[in-house]
Amino acid sequence: MSNFRDLAIDEWLLENMKKIGFETPTEVQEKSIPKILEGHDIVVRAKTGTGKTGAYMIPTLQMIKGKGNGIRMLIVLPTRELSLQVYHFGRQLTRGTSIRVGIVYGGVSINPQIDRLREGVEVLVGTPGRLLDLMERGELDLSKVEFLVLDEADIMLDMGFIDDIETIISKTNRAIRKMLLFSATMPNEIVKIADKHMKNKVRLSVGSEEEITAEHIKHLYCVASSSFKFSTLLAYMKKYKPKKTIIFTATQGRTENIYSVLKAVGYKPLLLHGGLTQAKREHQIGEFRAERGDILIATNVAARGIDIKEITDIINFDAPDDPKIYVHRVGRSARMGSEGRAFTIFEYSQIHMVGVIERIAGVRLEKVRLETKEFDNLEFGRMIRERRETEDRLPRFAGRGHGDRSHGGERRGFGGGRRGGYGRDGGHGGYRRDNRDRGSRPRNGY
Numbered sequence: 001m002s003n004f005r006d007l008a009i010d011e012w013l014l015e016n017m018k019k020i021g022f023e024t025p026t027e028v029q030e031k032s033i034p035k036i037l038e039g040h041d042i043v044v045r046a047k048t049g050t051g052k053t054g055a056y057m058i059p060t061l062q063m064i065k066g067k068g069n070g071i072r073m074l075i076v077l078p079t080r081e082l083s084l085q086v087y088h089f090g091r092q093l094t095r096g097t098s099i100r101v102g103i104v105y106g107g108v109s110i111n112p113q114i115d116r117l118r119e120g121v122e123v124l125v126g127t128p129g130r131l132l133d134l135m136e137r138g139e140l141d142l143s144k145v146e147f148l149v150l151d152e153a154d155i156m157l158d159m160g161f162i163d164d165i166e167t168i169i170s171k172t173n174r175a176i177r178k179m180l181l182f183s184a185t186m187p188n189e190i191v192k193i194a195d196k197h198m199k200n201k202v203r204l205s206v207g208s209e210e211e212i213t214a215e216h217i218k219h220l221y222c223v224a225s226s227s228f229k230f231s232t233l234l235a236y237m238k239k240y241k242p243k244k245t246i247i248f249t250a251t252q253g254r255t256e257n258i259y260s261v262l263k264a265v266g267y268k269p270l271l272l273h274g275g276l277t278q279a280k281r282e283h284q285i286g287e288f289r290a291e292r293g294d295i296l297i298a299t300n301v302a303a304r305g306i307d308i309k310e311i312t313d314i315i316n317f318d319a320p321d322d323p324k325i326y327v328h329r330v331g332r333s334a335r336m337g338s339e340g341r342a343f344t345i346f347e348y349s350q351i352h353m354v355g356v357i358e359r360i361a362g363v364r365l366e367k368v369r370l371e372t373k374e375f376d377n378l379e380f381g382r383m384i385r386e387r388r389e390t391e392d393r394l395p396r397f398a399g400r401g402h403g404d405r406s407h408g409g410e411r412r413g414f415g416g417g418r419r420g421g422y423g424r425d426g427g428h429g430g431y432r433r434d435n436r437d438r439g440s441r442p443r444n445g446y
């Protein structure tokens, strides 16, 4: 195993890296850094948690240092949360240098971002919607970009950002720009982008899909009809007493329904989805990180890639339709090698997915028996209605229908009704409606 010095990393960077505990490169860093330093475009299959942010940030900062004013590196990410993480990391690595790091994302006022851009930044992190908005206003000059990083490319594709990405790429200068593309999976559309826009590319792959689910996770499941999923969830929680837990659902509306039910029966859950205001989302993540709440109910997109350590349990309230999504979700509970447990509730129509997941992920799912009787008669519909009508109204769908790009990051996540959402898949009609509205579920369970 090499160290960062062997990878020809400059002293000033090594010092900043040391302060945040980066002493030995991870596999993705070991593979990517030399290729980037040699001037290649790279396409890397690597998931969050492998150290991929460092893999692109470390060598590029070294190469742009001292180059002067203007955006030298643009990092495009699908969500505000991921952008914030990468931004903070960039700030840590550039400490003591003249490299200025900026961030832009939707859901907040654009004016302070414009002011910041006018002051000048060398590294810009942002979500596609807001980047496009800034470009249309003539506030974004990408002509000096030397490194264009597309991170979590498959998620951006799933969220419908492909045209925006193409537009962003087209505004950079092909003669001087290198492209660094990172994605957990490599669908054809991503490969096509790479083929179309990269000149001198190297493909790298880190880990295998199977590896992500690591043996130390225990995989449990249960089959329940849609109307018994709440009781199943409560029975599971009573029996297994999960500690730091993320509960994944298919849609924002359902996330809120589970929140209402857990609250009504005495838990103190947290909530994360793209319909909440930016401030609310950050607050909820902060609470979860600080362990002031130990159950986070989230949609996939909102929770993807958020770096929260020591999660012990993943609960798939809605089983994913795609085994890759299962792998991504549960990969999170094994982060940093701690013991993890994943529990999935399959509906009867989804039973075939047990075998598919076992085959694709290379794991065994163990069926558990749960005693739901004491919860079966609870009035879940009433619990959901009551919270919505009384206290604790969480801001939802801020600005929905404004028809502008101000929500950046996840706006398209519920645009055009394609992904369902509040009022479509739960609302006041109670829980049973969920099932009828399956047609509005997003692709791949996002």
Ligand code: AMP
Pocket (backbone or CB within 6 Å): 021, 022, 023, 024, 025, 026, 029, 047, 048, 049, 050, 051, 052, 053, 054, 307
């Ligand atoms: P990432 O995949 O970039 O989201 O990184 C996952 C986590 O691993 C983050 O908390 C990083 O700070 C951490 N990390 C990445 N690379 C290293 C390294 N070389 N040494 C120590 N920690 C690292």
